[in-house]
């Protein structure tokens with residue numbers, strides 16, 4: 001505890017505990033927007049490999065190019081000998097373990113199993129003093145993480161026990177000194193403490209355990225943001241944080257209604273959020289916000305009122321014009337939308353992109369009849385369309401949908417939120433590709449204003465963004481001069 005506070009003192013942070021939250025981090029001085037509060041290398045991490053992210057990645061830096069398999073275990077990939085050397089202390093032991101696992105089993109190992117294998121190995125190497133412990137890196141900080149073992153249901157417990165058995169089988173060695181119960185508890189710890197490692201555009205790359213950053217609690221209106229520079233996790237102030245304020249990040253997508261956010265937090269993190277947004281649950285502002293983000297629109301296409309459930313539960317009443325929308329009509333459209341979404345997603349996963357586009361456009365038309373213009377469902381459907389058009393390199397169509405999402409993002413997220421900046425960035429990139437230089441300058445400048453606070457300016461992603469903005473500004477100026485000359 002004293003060692004932990006000493007390490008945090010250097011960063012002007014104060015460790016504390018609150019009865020309703022457990023461990024917390026507080027600012028021990030004022031922090032300005034964009035200032036780094038805390039940065040940490042992963043205690044252990046693994047690249048993702050799943051249906052959404054099928055490419056193999058370098059175990060150290062997550063690069064997907066120039067990959068070579070480790071010649072010892074034939075399981076782990078590296079993009080360079082530099083990355084392989086950096087990982088060697090841990091991987092030399094991991095390599096021996098993985099090379100003994102039969103080929104079929106090794107291919108079916110999920111990232112979370114591999115992460116747990118690494119965690120057990122790192123612990124053993126610390127005990128053997130192969131990897132030294134320090135004031136900030138030690139297995140004792142993993143031991144201090146919350147596990148919520150008493151909150152998880154039997155089904156989940158059984159799953160963790162099965163996974164723990166598998167890890168034990170893979171490790172095949174008694175000197176790991178961890179029993180199945182301890183490993184199962186560690187799985188539970190990973191579920192509520194591990195972080196998804198993302199690139200600058202917040203696309204997931206892997207999963208990592210960062211025991212210091214794991215002390216930071218959640219808020220649906222956070223004052224800080226967690227981003228990654230490669231494998232390094234960096235927490236930055238998104239706004240001015242006065243001395244004595246708790247440092248808070250968001251654990252879940254904060255775009256949803258209070259009920260949706262609270263459900264997600266309860267399911268994965270076992271707490272009822274009482275942040276400054278959540279305490280408004282049931283108040284008129286909160287009801288209006290939920291109705292706009294997840295509720296239905298007025299049947300009268302000219303009216304932009306939001307609907308609330310009628311007291312007799314037969315339908316929904318527009319709060320502006322008093323029109324009733326029958327429950328049955330809404331149920332029918334919702335059922336149709338569900339079946340259309342299933343078809344569209346099947347078309348997409350079978351590679352029928354043109355047909356999928358038509359299906360998602362049909363969904364959009366139906367959503368426009370049912371939901372508010374700033375609805376989250378509509379926003380997600382536009383995001384899918386942008387993704388498909390990007391894959392087809394149809395920048396014009398991608399831009400038109402991207403422009404629709406920007407106001408929806410601005411409505412759903414706080415103003416300086418990274419996702420808002422990234423949506424402007426995406427628009428700017430499409431405009432730049434399409435030669436719409438002035439529009440690109442406007443969008444990229446907005447992106448830069450937000451992202452220089454959340455992402456800093458030093459990462460390769462931000463350096464590239466700064467360069468693109470400068471290039472776009474120079475080209476816009478050149479075009480302006482040419483027009484004046486002509």
Ligand SMILES: C[S@@+](CC[C@H](N)C(=O)[O-])C[C@H]1O[C@@H](n2cnc3c(N)ncnc32)[C@H](O)[C@@H]1O
Pocket residue numbers: 020021022023024144145146148192193214215216217218219268269270271272273274275
């Ligand atoms: C990553 S840990 C955060 C640190 C944690 N407080 C601790 O004692 O180690 C996540 C857990 O912290 C608690 N937590 C985080 N944010 C909270 C909040 N806003 N209100 C109540 N509990 C919270 C929940 O138990 C959650 O599962």
